[in-house]
Amino acid sequence: MDTQSAALRCEKLVKKYGELTAVDGLDLEVRRGECFGLLGPNGAGKTTTVEILEGLSDPTAGSVEVLGMRWDRDPRALRQQLGISLQETHLPDKLTVEETLRLFRSFFERGRPIDEVLGMVELHDKRKTWTTKLSGGQKQRLAVACALVSDPELLFLDEPTTGLDPQSRRQLWDVVLGFKARGRSVLLTTHYMDEAERLCDRVAIVDKGRVIRLGTPRELIASLGGQQVVELATEQPLRPEDLAALPGVHGARPDGDGIALTVSELHLSLPAVLDRVEALGLTRLSTHHATLEDVFVTLTGRHLRE
């Protein structure tokens, strides 16, 4: 195995379903040992992209190289080295956690002992429990465990925490961070900002089948020009342009019924903003640290949840 190459690389990836173009010339490179996030709203083409990279569907055009191998040449060797968790998989209801893992383990030539995997996902005390009796978070950890039994070089996670409660999400993040700490690579898709910021070394923001911005979460947030976001609304009409020139303000955009500003120095901008809007009747004001959500909205004018 070529250890110098990227864990994963794809160039000019295109996938068309009839008239619909789901993936529209997408380039990606995931480095060895990195956790890479594909971030975008539903329908952005994340899952289609990931399934092409996983060798589950063929691209209309473009090239894919995974762990230095290609799906058309070494499908068997590739399958042995990948761990894959699909967006939603209904594992057999009436197999126990242990039986399910043993089944998946049997498909691989090499792998980790089931006991270790149970420990990684903290399902030791559920080993004799039927899948149907697990909670949503436990089921999702079992699904990830099925991807870990082969001790993969590269782990694919497609929206691993969608629909989970906050505690289950954090437990799953710990599983991913533990996997990454062993020097392995991860490609995950998510539409949760906090997940990408927490887990990913680098993030590609995907919209309409293309990568529209790429960088570390910190870089992407810094690209806004300011680290803080001020959101406000007034009784009297107010345009973003009216605030854009105030000190410390790097960007201003409409946001729902009000305006969102990106600012670098809150202590300079806030008094100026308050002064400017005083006569207009302030109805709402809040500030927060800039997130990837703000990056996405700034780039596309839409929220990720839309």
Add this chain to the structure above:
Amino acid sequence: MNAPTTQIPATARHPMVELTLARLRIFFREPGAVFWTFGFPLVLAIALGIAFRNRPPEPVRVAVESPRLLDALAPSTGVQPRLYDDAAARLALRTGKVDLIVLDGTPITYRFDPTRPESRLARALTDAALHPRGKPDTLDAPVTEPGSRYIDFLIPGLIGMTIMSSGLWGIGYVVVEMRVGKLLKRLVATPMSRPQFLLSFVMMRAFFLLLELPILLGSGFFLFRVGVAGSLPLLVAVSLLGAIAFAGVGLLVASRAQNLQTAAGLVNLVMMPMFVASGVFFSTARFPESVQPFLRALPLTALNDAMRAVMIDGAGVRGIASEILVLALTAAISFAAALRLFRWR
């Protein structure tokens, strides 16, 4: 994390073993599936056996309007006369309480509906009782010997039907459920061998057959004295081949269906013609000569014919060579076609 950690062997078992074990576990943890596979054929055999059990001939019921005829027919065992007045007799005939009205006079008049077979029978029996012409020169030989009763015909057919329906339902439904739940897609994302996956269903069916067969054969024997005239190992081998053939058909039926409704429709579409035309409940000989070659090519016809040949006639391998060929071809073609057509996502 204080669970015992020594129970799990470090080495992984062969995927074929794990796949088959998974199939068996899932099946046996589903009480409904267990009943339909094992219990239902048994219930059916018992119900049909009771309904079609061999009974002594029932006497025909006849209305008479004069005491003289009542006396004349009373000694006859095959005729059960009752005295009615004219209106009551007509009502009894209309409502099916009697099959025939006998009116005294010269000549005697029979009033009956000639389209009712039992009325024609009643007329014949009554006529014979009233006009004995010496001893009859024929002798009736009642048929009650094992081997030629309806239940002897029925049991092999029920076994064949069970093998077909548990193959098609047990595989078709489960496979489509796995496709709907995206489990198939998840499995092909691993290095799992696709032929081995499909083969695990065939293994499951073969294993179940070895449980089903003793239940069906045993109940046939203990309840109805239906025995096996030929070789028991040959019977087991034939039914095993049948189970494998219908496992292949089940996989083929399930190879592309995207939801459970489609799967159920396809299963019924495949099974219904064979239920009717493959000689489960009545002989295929009732169909016209022109369609016989098609009926013989149906796998269930082949299975039923082979089962009956071994159980009733004591046939050997040579006697059922063409049936074995049909079943083997069904198995090979359907499995190969399923592997080609199978939609994994």
